[in-house]
Amino acid sequence: MTRTPVVSFLIPAKNRPKELKAALASCLAQSLDEWEALVVDDHSDRIDLQDLVKVFADRRIRYSRLSDGETGVSAARNQAIAMAHSPRLLTLDSDDLNHPHRAARCLELLDANEPQLIYTRVRLFSTARPAGRPKPVLQPFCAALLEMFNFITNPGTAFTRKAFDATGGGFRNSLSLAEDYDLYLRMARAGVTIRAIDEEHVSYRKHPEGTLHRRQAELHEAVMTVRRLNEVKPFPVEAIRALAVPELARNLLDNPAQRMLWQDDRWSNV
Template sequence: MHPLVSIVIPAYNGARELRRVIPMLDAQTYAPLEIVVVDDGSVDDTPDALAELARERSHLCWVRQDNAGAGAARNRGIAEARGEFIAFLDCDDVWPDNAVEARMKPFLEQDDPEIMGVYCPADFIDEHGEKLLEGPLFDYSLPFDRMYFTSVTGSAFAPTCVILRRSALDLVGGFREELSPAEDFDLWQRMLRTGGCFLKVRSCRVGWVQHPASTVHTRLGFHHAQCVEVLDQMYKGLAPGPCLPEYSGPMGDVLARRDRVNRALGAGIMAAASGHRDTARELAREISLPFVRLLSVDGLMGTVRFNILRVLCRRESEWPENVWPEVAPRVLPWLRELDADLGGCRNLRELIRRLSGLPDGGKA
């Protein structure tokens, strides 16, 4: 008998999405499954949709709470779940039929307590299921496909990618609800700090849906500040678990600063591209010359492309002809101001030159 997997789904005004995602889970090739939906204070007909869906599915349970955010909803779902393993799914994301079976295979075949959880790559898709990027996200090249503490210093993957051991999750106490929407970034890093690993599963890929109106996109400064808090804590000796000594002290401070600069650069590009000029200028103040000098121009071009496509939810096939002319009048001035504020940076000047050579870039 396979161990029970509980799928935790937070939902806020998600009646339409739930009527799609719950039947999608009926096709999963793994059993037994439990579906736990937390209605996070919805004001639409989410309760009616869940009552209707639950009548036909004895393995679906749901609870309702006052609106408290995705982190709190996931914690409530974990508390209600009975499974030895916990999977997370947002109600607008997409799973293939083997999403649970493929990710549970390492747990079933390897008696390895070091593996706290597994993850798979994700396709970056829009609300209509169209791919925004040609290649998958979170498809890291790591030794033996194992991710350890600081293997990846960003938000390692989306919640919909992972299945976790309940015991490893309980050890760190679940999501920090006050960090929403950076609560998942924080959780992965706190779990990795305990010394275990996440194992990549190559045999499935989920769909991670992007919305232009999401909190990450519309409250860029707020989201960035939360991520900076997580980054700072990664390099400090905070419980639970040991902090690697190589990442504490002065060198840890330098690495934390580097990661903050890289994140501010990406968030600043998103803010500039979406017309949030004040936020973009505030983020520019967090970017310092020594760390920008470490970035290749090709890498900077990729950073510009990725963050513009992400914030606008546009397909990679539209870059640059159909996207760059739209954002160049906002992004190029921001980059020029950043270069001036840094006192002149060869990398940025070459980036600006290349971007100015794209269609209509010279008009900005």
């Protein structure tokens, strides 16, 4: 008899079958058995991901494909959440890996009856460095700082359905970048309890040419779009220094690329 899942892994996927296979294997390696993994295919055109899912022959892993006219990570995550049977929702990109204790710890840390979100440390790894290293800084939650930049690392997040519902609409399908920042900002404003957990739950795959390097200008514009949509007040980027932990403030403000990413273009016009 199949048990009702107590946590749901949300896995948007497009192509990259080798990485998806590893991500699903990390679900199977969980110390807790009562989980489900929801793979939502964003119109893969190089491989049949449904066949890959079938190979696992595990009813806890379910496949769905976005309908024609729908595309993007936001639509895929929203569809996965609509499919989910559990009240605890765990983000997992198709190229990342769960640590074996993740499901069990999220069960302990999230009260299904409350609007809650947790974020954790992540371990950064790559094909060249499979052992990886921990991301060095974990910023405690600060609502005022979240208005300025996203310090919540999406691969290490988990939230209750009540937190998701509190946003009044989930991920915005119009956003393909910074969609997580937009969601967490709306959660914070809706009164969701957000906590930093000083543990590693996920290994985050670093690609040689990651999004930040390849799409710097596009990502910055997405951040500005999120600020406009949420009517964030213009601010000088140096204001981050007063709220962030010192190491994080230095990493952001002393790095030209990071500083450019999070600066507020509207401030000079105020």
